[in-house]
Amino acid sequence: MKNMDIPWAQAQLIQFLDLSELRPSTSTRSFRQGNVHPQEHIVASAYVVEQILERVLPRWRSEVPDRRNQSVNRWMQHREAAQRAMTALQRDAEIRERLGEVAPDLSAATMHPWVWEGARALWQSGHYREAVSAAARKVNAETQNKVGFRGVSETRLFQRVFSLEPAKPDMSRLRLMADDGGDTYRNVHRGAMAFAEGCYAGIRNPNSHEDGLPELPEHEALEQLAAFSVLARWVDSATVHQV
Missing domain, CATH: 1.20.120 (Four Helix Bundle (Hemerythrin (Met), subunit A))
Structure with a gap:
């Protein structure tokens, strides 16, 4: 995360999570959930967020479960990855210090x-x-x-x-x-x-x-x-x- 503008990245992740907030389904026949905000706004934010995720969680696409096949919501994988990235940005230094020797990162x-x-x-x-x-x-x-x-x-x-x-x-x-x-x-x-x-x-x-x-x-x-x-x-x- 060296050279990253962390406050900016956090703001982008928060914005995406707000835009992709889930709206509970009103149907008793479907578990699919919609989003509160328009899809075009979410898509634009997701483009920026994907660049952040590639820096913070390079393997997010394979490590974070993709629930699109379950017809829950298109953005569930992105939302969980964004939440993980927020934690990583907030607590990465603390985690490395608590769990072992702090050494230079190689990215x-x-x-x-x-x-x-x-x-x-x-x-x-x-x-x-x-x-x-x-x-x-x-x-x-x-x-x-x-x-x-x-x-x-x-x-x-x-x-x-x-x-x-x-x-x-x-x-x-x-x-x-x-x-x-x-x-x-x-x-x-x-x-x-x-x-x-x-x-x-x-x-x-x-x-x-x-x-x-x-x-x-x-x-x-x-x-x-x-x-x-x-x-x-x-x-x-x-x-x-x-x-």
């Missing part, structure tokens, strides 16, 4: 956009291993876009873009700092090359090519996403050297 939503955009849909449905692979593909594609070349990918791509050799007509280079002739310049680019190779050989390839692997625990998948986020930030901030 997938605050990682580099390439990584989270690639992983989001699969992550929110609990497919963590596939989400990491999707993030890896996104970082690869954005790197190809940056250097303007799609002839190679993944490990070979990063070996070439971070190579210390001068740029060639068929391969641009990425530079993380100016060449001052010193060891730091060489070490930074060799390190980036080795790090990228480790990400794709050690994380992406096993996740994508080994059948029957059990699902990754969420915390392990989060660590793997963080590795690709580091690589994505290096690529995104690098200067392109072309012939």
Whole structure:
């Protein structure tokens, strides 16, 4: 929840809960409940609330029961998720302090956009291993876009873009700092090359090519996403050297 305007988020959740307030059914033949306010007002508020829920409760769609099949009310899942989010925003710091060591939070939503955009849909449905692979593909594609070349990918791509050799007509280079002739310049680019190779050989390839692997625990998948986020930030901030 770092960098979130919590009072604003709380106000949006309260507004949604007010707008989606349930009106008891007057029918003895149906358990369906309507809403006090017009649907168009609720829909507009729900759009904002869904963005808040994705930050506060990323797995709300799978963890909060969806009662639409019971024909109770269209907004029941949203309402319960909003109520949970209100509690989380109000008491998160207290809960973490009371239940154990207060440590820095690592949130997938605050990682580099390439990584989270690639992983989001699969992550929110609990497919963590596939989400990491999707993030890896996104970082690869954005790197190809940056250097303007799609002839190679993944490990070979990063070996070439971070190579210390001068740029060639068929391969641009990425530079993380100016060449001052010193060891730091060489070490930074060799390190980036080795790090990228480790990400794709050690994380992406096993996740994508080994059948029957059990699902990754969420915390392990989060660590793997963080590795690709580091690589994505290096690529995104690098200067392109072309012939």
